[in-house]
Amino acid sequence: MSDSGPRWHIHAATLDDVNSLVALEERCFDYSRMGARSFRRLLTGTSAHIYVCNNESGELAGYYLLLTRKNSLRWRLYSIAIAPEARGTGLGRMLLEHSIHTAQKHGAISLGLEVKVDNSAAIRLYEKxxxxxxxxxxGYYDDGTDGYRMRVSFTGSTNQENR
Structure with a gap:
């Protein structure tokens, strides 16, 4: 995360970010996009942690969405998106590291996600x-593409993870 310098600013999303989040979804995904209503519901609920990253001009460059369930120590990275012009800058790694830190800080024992099997850049990052x-x-995705379920454990024991 030290690569970020002053050009990125990560902070918890607010309702003021909804239109920018929807616009970024449109730019980044051609499947399973979230709309304003979903973002509003998640932002006002207790099961989601949404963080946005603005560039030095204040424009939304990326975001991630973590989901939790009551009484569960397993968290899920539901979505992570990087604006096309910000790809290859290290922002994806920075947001992923931030999401891992956020989950750990709140007591999660693992973080899971789903990714298209043909998204090799994302898979390489996750594996790193x-x-x-x-x-x-x-056939996990709307377009019929297969997915991988991936997970990182924050404990040394897999027994705890089955709680």
Missing amino acids: LNFAVIDLLP
């Missing part, structure tokens, strides 16, 4: 940060 493929998800 100790995520491992734990399941193949045939």
Whole structure:
């Protein structure tokens, strides 16, 4: 995260960020996009942690969404998106590291995610940060693409993870 310098600013999302989040979803994904209503519901609920990253001009450069369940120590990285012009700058890694730190800070024992099997850049990044493929998800995405379920454990024991 030291690579970030002053050009990125990560902070918890607010309702004021909803339109920018929806616009970024449109730019980044051609499947399973979230709309304003979903973002508003998540921002006002207790099961989501949404962080946004603005560039030095104040424009939304990326975001991530973590989901939790009551009484669960397993967290889920539901979505992470980087604006096309910010890809390759280290922002994806910085947001992923921030999401891991956020989950750990709140007591999570693991962080899971799903990723398209053909998204090799994302898979490489996840593997660099100790995520491992734990399941193949045939036809998981709206367009019929298979997915991988990946997880990183924050404990040395897999027994705790089954809680």
